[in-house]
Amino acid sequence: xxxxxxxxxxxxxxxIFLLLLIMPMIKxxxxxxxxxxxxxxxxxxxxxxxxxxxxxQETRSLLGFFMMRFITIEDSxxxxxxxxxxxxxxxxxxxxxxxxGIALAATQIAQALADHKAPVRVIVPxxxxxxxxxxxxxxxxxxxxxxxxxxxxxxxxxxxxxxSIVKIKELKDPNEIDDATWIKIDVSEKALKQMFDNxxxxxxxKGYDESTAEKVAEELSxxxxxxxxxxTYEHVKSLGLNVSTDVPxxxxxxxxxxxxxxxxxxxxxxxxPYHRPGNSQPTGNKN
Numbered sequence: 001x002x003x004x005x006x007x008x009x010x011x012x013x014x015x016i017f018l019l020l021l022i023m024p025m026i027k028x029x030x031x032x033x034x035x036x037x038x039x040x041x042x043x044x045x046x047x048x049x050x051x052x053x054x055x056x057q058e059t060r061s062l063l064g065f066f067m068m069r070f071i072t073i074e075d076s077x078x079x080x081x082x083x084x085x086x087x088x089x090x091x092x093x094x095x096x097x098x099x100x101g102i103a104l105a106a107t108q109i110a111q112a113l114a115d116h117k118a119p120v121r122v123i124v125p126x127x128x129x130x131x132x133x134x135x136x137x138x139x140x141x142x143x144x145x146x147x148x149x150x151x152x153x154x155x156x157x158x159x160x161x162x163x164s165i166v167k168i169k170e171l172k173d174p175n176e177i178d179d180a181t182w183i184k185i186d187v188s189e190k191a192l193k194q195m196f197d198n199x200x201x202x203x204x205x206k207g208y209d210e211s212t213a214e215k216v217a218e219e220l221s222x223x224x225x226x227x228x229x230x231x232t233y234e235h236v237k238s239l240g241l242n243v244s245t246d247v248p249x250x251x252x253x254x255x256x257x258x259x260x261x262x263x264x265x266x267x268x269x270x271x272x273p274y275h276r277p278g279n280s281q282p283t284g285n286k287n
Contacts, residue, residue, distance in 0.1 A: 048091040134202075137206075146245045219239060
């Protein structure tokens with residue numbers, strides 16, 4: 001082979017390698033700029049401070065391994081900093097999409113939102129389970145998509161529901177329960193009471209009367225449902241919470257800027273308002 005040809009192939013190889021190395025970084029930075037522009041648009045339209053906490057499965061590094069996201073202490077640090085930087089008379093729109101996470105972190109965020117002097121609106125375009133629901137309860141108004149869901153906030157000890165652990169006392173003779181289980185029962189009882197009190201105090205702070213606050217706390221924190229039970233808009237509204245379905249269209253557009261990892265799509269559709277064949281008018285749109 002001509003030596004100059006070998007050099008050219010070698011240079012081409014390294015050029016392609018460098019392109020593969022930097023393209024994910026360029027794509028990530030472009031997405032970040034697009035998110036910031038859209039967040040600024042939402043802020044200007046709603047005259048508010050927009051804070052987002054959106055947890056998707058993400059791809060990390062050139063090797064492309066997946067990482068699941070959930071509410072962490074680092075999230076609470078960032079959210080508390082954002083709230084502290086927000087003028088006290090400026091409303092907050094908190095956009096959340098999460099499966100839940102660390103109870104301490106969710107509690108810190110909820111308390112900070114509840115203490116904000118101006119109106120706080122928590123917007124749920126798809127779902128906010130567990131700790132995400134606790135955060136939503138700190139809002140003056142919960143804005144959900146009509147098919148979005150919240151979830152119970154009953155405490156979990158590892159992978160075990162605290163409410164189920166407490167029931168062991170009812171199902172077994174006390175002499176048949178070992179010391180380790182008694183410790184778990186004791187911790188579970190404390191966790192259930194703490195969460196009940198926490199939810200009740202949050203709601204009273206947001207202006208709900210004591211009977212409504214107790215009703216919601218009992219419904220959501222004491223293990224009436226499985227931890228992944230979906231609480232629909234109708235269910236949430238029936239509890240007496242201030243909830244609406246007025247999700248701004250820009251929020252849905254923002255969610256598109258948090259894509260799942262690339263690969264063979266499980267769901268496909270034409271990404272425009274759908275037209276029936278032969279009909280120029282779109283169907284299925286909201287008015």
